[in-house]
């Protein structure tokens with residue numbers, strides 16, 4: 362096989378992870394072209410807003426379970442051996458309240474809050490918390506050691522890995538996905554042999570894709586300087602079906618993320634001040650250590666934020682097709698799991714790319 366010119370559209374966690382894996386093959390000449398890059402904060406760019414942690418919500422027996430499972434070894438290795446990536450281990454507690462069962466949050470977290478989820482064997486120290494140790498109002502809970510990712514360090518780290526392997530990075534905005542294959546986009550100046558579509562929520566509007574099954578699930582967060590002793594996730598809140606309560610302290614000075622909500626179909630980019638207060642109250646109640654037992658006025662706020670999770674009916678789209686005669690491999694629509702499924706999804710996309718370009722998939 363001669364060299365192949367590949368344009369990866371998108372520099373979120375999906376585009377950067379796919380580009381990084383592709384860039385390990387010296388025959389692949391990679392250009393990453395995107396409207397938004399690490400360092401930007403924008404409502405059209407979900408990745409910087411994520412917590413982000415590894416708390417699998419994928420359902421047993423689905424491709425999503427495989428993608429999550431295949432992602433864990435890399436994050437484990439990054440947390441253990443590569444502090445420069447901004448990923449660290451954290452004790453994790455998952456709390457379940459039976460009364461949340463019909464809420465939107467509990468549906469999203471169904472596998473996560475079950476006493477015996479598929480990932481119980483993934484973590485050496487997974488265990489159920491004894492009833493005697495449960496906080497008031499919690500019916501059952503599990504704990505294990507997972508990871509939290511400081512996205513402000515991790516996204517630039519991912520980009521740097523591709524740069525180190527020779528990838529070229531540029532800003533571009535495409536109206537149609539096939540425009541990414543046009544001469545002049547790839548750094549060689551030649552037409553691309555293949556385009557990788559990692560455009561997240563914008564896949565719902567991008568010409569040649571226009572996937573109307575991709576919708577936002579709005580997430581609002583408060584980033585604070587206070588620290589939490591553990592990551593916490595709960596099955597729901599008393600404040601509304603689509604509100605959530607989760608806490609995670611990021612690696613390397615990234616602050617603590619207080620969340621949140623999962624508002625499907627809501628495109629609002631501005632933080633709702635009332636929701637922000639509810640988020641802070643819930644987090645301080647469930648984790649009084651945040652403010653040393655004092656109220657929310659003792660939270661030291663860095664910023665309020667809103668991100669839109671790219672949720673796709675039927676799950677993340679990892680497929681290949683020819684669009685206007687150009688091989689296109691899709692990797693978009695990871696919803697609230699873009700990090701925790703990133704290596705699994707991106708390797709699956711790379712297998713399709715190998716198949717399209719050489720006829721030899723790694724599978």
Ligand code: FAD
Pocket residue numbers: 370371372373374375376394395396397398405406407408409410411412413414415416533534535536559560561562563564567579580581582620621667668669670671692693694695696697698699700701702
């Ligand atoms: P994006 O990050 O949105 O990137 C899309 C890229 O495509 C951008 O570079 C954009 O500029 C580019 N692009 C789009 N259209 C065009 C165009 N026409 N031309 C050129 N470029 C274009 N996930 C987890 O795994 N764990 C978590 O704890 C977690 N927490 C979250 C908390 C919140 C509040 C939110 C909002 C999300 C969270 N997520 C979490 C989900 C995760 O953030 C997303 O799944 C992930 O960021 C999606 O990444 P992406 O690369 O597909 O999309």
